[in-house]
Amino acid sequence: MALALTLSLSSKSSHPKIGEKIIQYGTAGFRTLADDLDFVMYRMGLLAVLRSKSTKAVIGIMITASHNPEQDNGVKLVDPHGEMLNQKWEELATNLVNVGDENLESVLLDIIRSENIEISEQGEVFVGRDTRPSGVPLLNATLDGIQDLQGESRDFGIVTTPMLHYFVDETNKGREIWVSSYFAKLTKAFKNFCKDISISGDSYHPKIVFDGANGVGSIKMEMLANFLGEEFLEVELHNAGKGALNFECGADFVKVQQKLPRGLEELKPGDKGVSVDGDADRVVYFYVDDNNVFHLLDGDRIASLVAGYINELLQECKLKLDLGVVQTAYANGASTKYITESLKIPVDCVSTGVKYLHHKALERDIGVYFEANGHGTVVFKTAAVELIQKVANDQSLSSSERKAAAKLDSLLEISNPTVGDALSDILLVESVLRSKNWSLKDWEAAYTDLPNRLLKVTVKDKNAVTTVDAGRKCTAPEGLQDEIDKLAQSYPSGRSFVRASGTEDAVRIYAESDTQENANELAAKVAIKVYEMAAGVGEAPVIPAM
Structure with a gap:
């Protein structure tokens, strides 16, 4: 096996490792300047084939840097159910990308042995990319990696990240997919809801x-x-x-x-x-x-809108399903209070990162999760959907109960349960606004956000900052959390936390208070403390004039 595997890496010399800096598979996979990613893409092609052989399922590779500038790019792998890559395999990905060229084959063999992979198994990988010009050469490097381990690939070309997640999940469920089927599913459900x-x-x-x-x-x-x-x-x-x-x-x-x-x-x-x-x-x-x-x-508003409406439908069709909302520490405090106290829906707080929200949401019959940045969706258990459909078709029930259940069924069909999906979420929002006959002003009137501010401090090593309690409490550098607490307590409704970035050597700062001026000033003061205590580089943050 070792000889055959070594000989199969015929493209390795075309994608040599560059740089000595250790890079990690983070919340967004690998993401950096596109010029530095060729060898990373090649190795992720290799790893995706092994993951496919290990799971006996299709695996996805999405080439994107999401909201980053155009000169950046990145890669993340999609697991069999359309979810983010398994955490153990994130570690394998990090190790594989950082090993020297001379040890690449031996590390691949270690993965094969440790994961009991039968190398003769078929491996199939779906690939998609965003519109960045760098996507084409990085796609070619990815395909070389897939081919070198005798994997089969299907290139979907330019697609949204959620579309690729959807294609992987649907295929592994045994359903035939094509690009138009994604649009057909969304529009059919939306039209059924609106009719x-x-x-x-x-x-x-x-x-x-x-x-x-x-x-x-x-x-x-x-x-x-x-x-x-x-x-x-x-x-x-x-x-x-x-x-x-x-x-x-x-x-x-x-x-x-x-x-x-x-x-x-x-x-x-x-x-x-x-x-x-x-x-x-x-x-x-x-x-x-x-x-x-x-x-x-933003995402907090979308979560409260969608979860609140789902709760109304559940009450109308008299179904007692376990509905919950998942947020991160970035959620505006006013939104959390509104969801828990006014809507009476439980809220869980988890660490920043889609995988944490998604996994927690799956614990509910119906879970709604949105990060404040607008990334989120609705997930649901199959048994819950079957129960909803049963009520919708039960002629012994009142027409209002059946109609509410049918609306709920359509609403869940609109959602993309694999990952946050902007197009799907737009239809979710429009469905609720249409049903309630609301404008954006009507929607906004549900509660008043606490003014907030996001800042970023570039540091020498983001790993110098560590947190616990879903990212809300800083444990290193020593004493930083005490300084943050003192600053927050000096402002009305003050709240602030910091966390290491998942994509760059930077620390992100969030602050909220009773006024925008106070939120700005609190964020700036916390940023200065981070700069001083976590080895900031570049220009120091400046406290805005009041």
């Missing part, structure tokens, strides 16, 4: 002004809009590929900067603005009021 809902008055309008971040989201949203038809959803496309990817646009820009994206500066008061990120797994809503003041409705 008995009449639109009246001036509150809800079936139109969105769409910011595609100059990425794949604009391409696929145009396809989705064509499947739907304007009577169901009119889409006005902006940032559809003529500008740089994610440059002053997209969900991350709008969330962090809390202002209109480039190209939508003339958004009319009341229009529904929607931004997705570079690979279309995040979405945020926004609008400007009559005084031209910007209003953001």
